Amino acid sequence: LADNFADRLLKAIRSKQTPTCIGIDPVYNRLPAEIAEQRDMNDEMDAESALDATLEFCRRIIRIVAPYVPVVKINSAYFERYYWEGVEGYYELVQEAAERDMIVIGDCKRADIGHSAEMYARAHLADPDFSNLDDFVGPDAVTVNPYFGLDGVKPFIDIARNDGKGIFVLVRTSNESGATIQDLAGADGMRFCEAVARLVAEWARDEGLVGSAGYSCVGAVVGAKDRETTMKLRAMMPQSIFLVPGYGAQGAGATDVAQCFKSDGTGALVTASRSVIYAYEDTKYLEMYASEWEKCVEQACKDFVADLAKVVTVA
Amino acid sequence: LADNFADRLLKAIRSKQTPTCIGIDPVYNRLPAEIAEQRDMNDEMDAESALDATLEFCRRIIRIVAPYVPVVKINSAYFERYYWEGVEGYYELVQEAAERDMIVIGDCKRADIGHSAEMYARAHLADPDFSNLDDFVGPDAVTVNPYFGLDGVKPFIDIARNDGKGIFVLVRTSNESGATIQDLAGADGMRFCEAVARLVAEWARDEGLVGSAGYSCVGAVVGAKDRETTMKLRAMMPQSIFLVPGYGAQGAGATDVAQCFKSDGTGALVTASRSVIYAYEDTKYLEMYASEWEKCVEQACKDFVADLAKVVTVA
Numbered sequence: 001l002a003d004n005f006a007d008r009l010l011k012a013i014r015s016k017q018t019p020t021c022i023g024i025d026p027v028y029n030r031l032p033a034e035i036a037e038q039r040d041m042n043d044e045m046d047a048e049s050a051l052d053a054t055l056e057f058c059r060r061i062i063r064i065v066a067p068y069v070p071v072v073k074i075n076s077a078y079f080e081r082y083y084w085e086g087v088e089g090y091y092e093l094v095q096e097a098a099e100r101d102m103i104v105i106g107d108c109k110r111a112d113i114g115h116s117a118e119m120y121a122r123a124h125l126a127d128p129d130f131s132n133l134d135d136f137v138g139p140d141a142v143t144v145n146p147y148f149g150l151d152g153v154k155p156f157i158d159i160a161r162n163d164g165k166g167i168f169v170l171v172r173t174s175n176e177s178g179a180t181i182q183d184l185a186g187a188d189g190m191r192f193c194e195a196v197a198r199l200v201a202e203w204a205r206d207e208g209l210v211g212s213a214g215y216s217c218v219g220a221v222v223g224a225k226d227r228e229t230t231m232k233l234r235a236m237m238p239q240s241i242f243l244v245p246g247y248g249a250q251g252a253g254a255t256d257v258a259q260c261f262k263s264d265g266t267g268a269l270v271t272a273s274r275s276v277i278y279a280y281e282d283t284k285y286l287e288m289y290a291s292e293w294e295k296c297v298e299q300a301c302k303d304f305v306a307d308l309a310k311v312v313t314v315a
Numbered sequence: 316l317a318d319n320f321a322d323r324l325l326k327a328i329r330s331k332q333t334p335t336c337i338g339i340d341p342v343y344n345r346l347p348a349e350i351a352e353q354r355d356m357n358d359e360m361d362a363e364s365a366l367d368a369t370l371e372f373c374r375r376i377i378r379i380v381a382p383y384v385p386v387v388k389i390n391s392a393y394f395e396r397y398y399w400e401g402v403e404g405y406y407e408l409v410q411e412a413a414e415r416d417m418i419v420i421g422d423c424k425r426a427d428i429g430h431s432a433e434m435y436a437r438a439h440l441a442d443p444d445f446s447n448l449d450d451f452v453g454p455d456a457v458t459v460n461p462y463f464g465l466d467g468v469k470p471f472i473d474i475a476r477n478d479g480k481g482i483f484v485l486v487r488t489s490n491e492s493g494a495t496i497q498d499l500a501g502a503d504g505m506r507f508c509e510a511v512a513r514l515v516a517e518w519a520r521d522e523g524l525v526g527s528a529g530y531s532c533v534g535a536v537v538g539a540k541d542r543e544t545t546m547k548l549r550a551m552m553p554q555s556i557f558l559v560p561g562y563g564a565q566g567a568g569a570t571d572v573a574q575c576f577k578s579d580g581t582g583a584l585v586t587a588s589r590s591v592i593y594a595y596e597d598t599k600y601l602e603m604y605a606s607e608w609e610k611c612v613e614q615a616c617k618d619f620v621a622d623l624a625k626v627v628t629v630a
């Protein structure tokens with residue numbers, strides 16, 4: 001039997017001594033000049049050229065951050081944008097990160113009903129069951145959307161249980177308009193995101209999902225917006241690890257995300273994306289390393305880890 | 316300026332005289348023997364073989380139903396399951412259906428925030444902006460998930476407005492566990508799906524979205540579960556065309572979906588998937604056509620159209 005995902009994740013966090021994750025969401029027109037000006041990568045209007053540049057950037061990002069952080073989150077949208085070749089590139093990056101012993105989260109936010117959800121789960125979470133793809137691994141975990149209720153996530157949960165994989169259910173997202181849905185008041189006094197949290201807590205404690213550390217392979221995406229809600233959600237989903245987006249570019253800082261953790265320093269994984277992968281656009285890093293973009297990214301990654309260490313200590 | 320999607324859809328419905336759509340969600344082990352037993356298509360464990368069989372089946376389904384129904388809905392999950400080659404096949408089917416003058420709905424149920432949502436919208440709804448893909452069209456419309464609020468759907472709406480495309484926002488899904496989320500009672504007495512419907516109605520009436528027939532390119536997915544709710548949702552979203560799943564295999568019949576239409580016979584598009592595309596498994600059709608699977612599908616498609624014509628008349 002495969003090791004429980006939560007146990008694997010906690011082990012990876014301990015080994016790097018930081019509960020952090022770098023989010024990869026590459027946009028062509030923000031790529032470093034060194035890459036985007038290469039002869040076969042300098043045409044944004046040619047899908048192959050733009051994709052090649054994008055993948056080169058992502059591979060180098062993965063190599064830069066791998067020594068410092070235990071987890072990388074790859075957002076599928078930025079690769080689907082390049083059609084099927086982009087999708088192939090997405091899976092190549094999953095392999096690249098897995099080969100560097102990182103835990104890989106496929107940020108694909110999928111959900112559907114019945115058989116369709118099963119197909120998404122096989123495509124995005126399972127290791128391939130095809131003979132011609134048998135040296136190939138799926139991501140360790142994926143993000144899923146709760147709108148369909150349990151039907152939509154059950155096939156993902158089944159794979160997570162059997163294959164040592166994980167899911168993070170969207171509970172509270174970091175974007176502003178998320179509130180128009182997720183903060184709607186319920187008749188029972190709970191906001192809608194709290195009702196979703198209650199369901200996630202129920203799903204998370206199902207048989208075979210909770211690892212030896214008491215955490216489930218069913219986690220939750222919780223944007224650190226206001227502390228009160230974060231604390232409430234933390235208490236409502238005691239067995240779920242929180243995947244916390246919004247650090248850095250989206251405005252959340254270390255003290256904002258601190259409430260996502262339990263008092264023992266476990267229970268959350270904090271993601272920074274743009275503030276790290278585009279650090280070479282930031283005057284702070286430009287002044288230190290000028291056009292050496294990889295050094296900027298490395299430093300921003302180390303700063304992110306150090307910043308979070310001020311509020312959370314990994315036991 | 317491109318014609319409004321709702322106007323285009325209504326025109327297509329009028330031209331075929333039926334507000335119906337065939338949903339394509341192919342599973343290898345249900346394919347007709349004639350296809351699955353072909354030498355290079357008979358290995359379910361080989362992604363290429365299984366995909367080739369699946370695509371051959373889908374192409375033939377599209378050709379069979381094209382004379383009878385105005386719209387085809389292709390569920391992305393069943394193609395993503397075959398990784399990047401499956402995704403290429405998905406887009407090929409979009410072209411195939413578009414060439415037969417069908418309206419194509421990409422059933423991809425995507426959503427994300429900000430830039431990520433924009434990438435999904437470009438990948439799944441827009442016609443490609445790449446020079447090497449310029450003879451290639453995106454679907455006419457896609458399904459989107461509302462969980463992120465307006466941020467998650469805005470990029471899709473912008474493309475819909477500018478390019479004559481459409482979206483169908485998930486409001487009430489046909490699966491059972493959808494109720495645990497969508498039927499949650501709100502403090503204002505509205506259920507959650509009604510709160511989403513209110514938002515959709517607001518989004519739908521935005522500038523530049525409503526066509527000459529009074530319908531918006533922002534539609535809604537509304538499963539015909541109970542009539543009361545359907546009528547309520549119909550009244551709440553007067554400018555949205557409903558995409559109604561669940562006909563046939565999922566249990567809804569013509570009288571169940573009738574409330575999705577306005578009294579003038581407009582306002583909804585009813586989808587049948589498994590009951591039509593797998594009609595050759597149904598003894599009713601087997602008795603008529605034995606192993607001639609294409610005739611079974613054709614007859615089931617005609618029966619679906621005739622069945623719906625009993626409760627809705629296209630003006």
